[in-house]
Each structure stands twice: as C-alpha cells, then as structure tokens.
Amino acid sequence: MNTDDLVSMLARGVEPVDPKVIAKRFSLAILIGGVGALLVILLRFGVRPDLADVAATPIFWVKIAFPLSLMVGALLMVTRLARPGMSAGGGKLWVTLGVAAIWVGTLYGLAVAPADERVAMVLGTTWKVCAVSITLLSIPGFIAVFWALRGLAPTQPKLAGACGGLLASSLATLAYCLHCPEMAIPFWGIWYLLGMLVPTLVGAAMGTRWLRW
Amino acid sequence: MDRTTHNESLRRREISLQALFLSGLKGNQADYGSFLRELGTHLRGFLRARLQRQPDEIEDLLQEILLAVHNGRHTYQSDQPLTAWVFAIARYKLADFYRSRSRHDGLTDSIDDADELFAEPCLEPAQASRDLDKLLEELPDKQRLPIRHVKLDGLSVAQTAQLTGLSESAVKIGVHRGLKALAAMIRGKS
DSSP: OOOOHHHHHHHHHHOOTTTTTTHHHHHHHHHHHHHHHHHIIIIIIOOOOTHHHHTHHHHHHHHHHHHHHHHHHHHHEEEEEEEEOOOTTHHHHHHHHHHHHHHHHHHHHHHHGGGOOOOOOOOTTHHHHHHHHHHHTTTTHHHHHHHHHHHHHSSSSSHHHHHHHHHHHHHHHHHTTTTOOOOOHHHHIIIHHOOOOOHHHHHHHHHHHHHHO | HHHHHHHHHHHHHHHHHHHHHHHHHHHHHHHHHHHHEEEEEEHHHHHHHHTTGGGEEEEEEEHHHHHHHHTGGGGTTTTSHHHHHHHHHHHHHHHHHHHHHHHHHHHSSSOGGGGGGGOOOOOOOOOOSOHHHHHTTTHHHHHHHIIIIIISSSHHHHHHHHOOOOOHHHHHHHHHHHHHHHHHHHHHOO
C-alpha cells in the first residue's frame, strides 16, 4: 500500500471524535479505583469505629488533605502527559507542596515530642501493615488508570506511568484514611508516603513496557 | 530567507493545517484527507533530512507516523499548537525507530526543534517496503471486515453492519481496534 492509499483509507468514512474522551476515560478510572478501594475497606479492613468523632477534628482533615493534594497533582499531570507534546505542567506543584508540608509537619512533630516518644510516633501500632495495605488497595485503580492511559498517547511513558501509579495510590490512601487509626503526622509522613511511592515506582517501571504505542 | 517571513509562513501553515485537522475531527472526510496528505509531505521532508543513511526506511516510517497521528487524533486539544503535537508523535516514533535499529549515531542526533517539521515539504513518495495490505489481511475477521468495507471499499457503517451481521457499534469498534492492531503489528515487525 503506498502512502496516498493509506491516507485515503484513514480519511474514508472517518468518524467524529469525542472531544471529552480523555476526561471520560480518567473519570471512569478514578471511579473504579475509588469504589474498588472503598469496597475493600468496607468489606475487609473495616471503617474505624470512631470515624464520626474523629471527622469532627481538624487533624483528620489534615490527614485527608495530604493524599488529596497528591491525587489532584497526579491527575493534573497524567491527563496532560496522556497527550503528545504536553509537559507535566502545574500538577508537580500540588505534589511537591503536599509532600513538603507533610515533611515539615513530620520534622516539627518529632522535634517537639519528648525523645522517648519519637519512635512510638513514627511506628504507631500499624507500621508493619500500612504501606503494604495502601499498595494492595491501589491495585484496582492502578489497572484502571493504565487502561485509561493505554487508550491515549503518552510520549513520556515512564513519567506518565509514575503519575498513573501515584493517582491510583493516592486514591487508595484516601480510602485507607477511613480505616487507619494513626493520627501522628510523622507516621503519615513516612508510611503513607512509602505506600504511595511503591505504586508510583511500579508505574514508572511498567510505563515503558505497557504504555508503548 | 528572512527570519520573520519564515516564522510568518510557519504560522500560516500551522493555522491552515489546524483548521483542516479540527474539521476532520468533526468528521469532515475531505478536510481530514487534505490534512493527512499535506502533513505527509512535510513529514517526508522531515524524515528525509533525518534518515539520510536509511533512505529505504523513510516511507515505512512515514506511514507508521501517519497511522499513529490517526490513532491518536482524540488526544489533540484544540488550544495546543498542532505543530507541537504532531512533532511529539513524530519524535516518539523516530526514537522508537532508532532504538529498534540500535543506531548509536541516531541516539546522539538531537531532535528538538519542532519548526524543522514544516521546513521542507517533499512531494515525491518512495516505495514502501512494508506492505500494509498484507498486514491488514492478518487481522481477525471482526476487525478485518469492517476495515475492508468501511475504509477500503467506502461502504457506510450501516451497510457494513448489514453485510457482516455485526452491530453498527461493533463495526466502528472493529475499525478503531483494527487500526490500533495494525500499528502494533508494525511495531512488532520493525
């Protein structure tokens, strides 16, 4: 087939394109990731019994704000990176600020705590399961986000994969906040961050393989 | 050439190509065909300058890029410069090409200037060494038949549905997935 024939073939009977297709794919991916993680929390982990009380305290919303800022940043970046010729854009700022804020809180919290309480603050009672739980809760969202990306055209697959992994894991962390009893900022600054980092790195590693087109 | 006139002509080309492309995205077949044809001549000129040592590969790579532009056309956002979008696709495919040939000289070759894309159009097509017709024949029926009837014979979706017994949405999906599968086959074979 020569190039003229190819062009004629591609143009013949061409269907109109839905201009909202990227928004739709990612909305669906977020819905699947969010509902998936929420179901696992409700059915397996269980919601923390004092959720109604704790939800009335500002510190609970600080806890929510951390994964939420990473989620917003990851979403802004990944929807841009799904298009050829787009940089990651302003989403980086949300991620950077979210991580910076939690680390300032972590260091401050540790600095003002009595020396013999610092280890307890960092480890809490659930440090062994936290990062693993977040990683496992990310799986539905991870699959859905990669499905969304595979229908698009990321030209920086490693970065797009990393942002996809972060989107899935920040969603999972939001759901995990309904279960997790830990309320010390240093705990979040280490274990939540680690839980979100693992899917992000897996996404970066898999991006080059799964997002080729 | 004077730099301002040069920039002015690039800008005009961007505007006219974008108008054709946007109209094509709304389903205007004639405008979309004009867009692809004109883009093809620019890409050929661009690739000819890039692949001086592999002239036999130019037409194959051009076809691969045009197919990628088509398969990815839903990722274009109308407020984005069309040149940047097309250039990113061409660069991605060119990098893939260099990688698969593992040409060290290619990897050091910088491809950063989107303006080069529209520098010198080239109207003479060369012979493609890869036969897309043959690859199309390898697709499963539910993709091959919709592509044959709609994209090659020019039948409507409704006529194709009647002829093949597929639903109209299955015909559209078959065309879409078939062209993506075609791109994947090209990638696997290069």
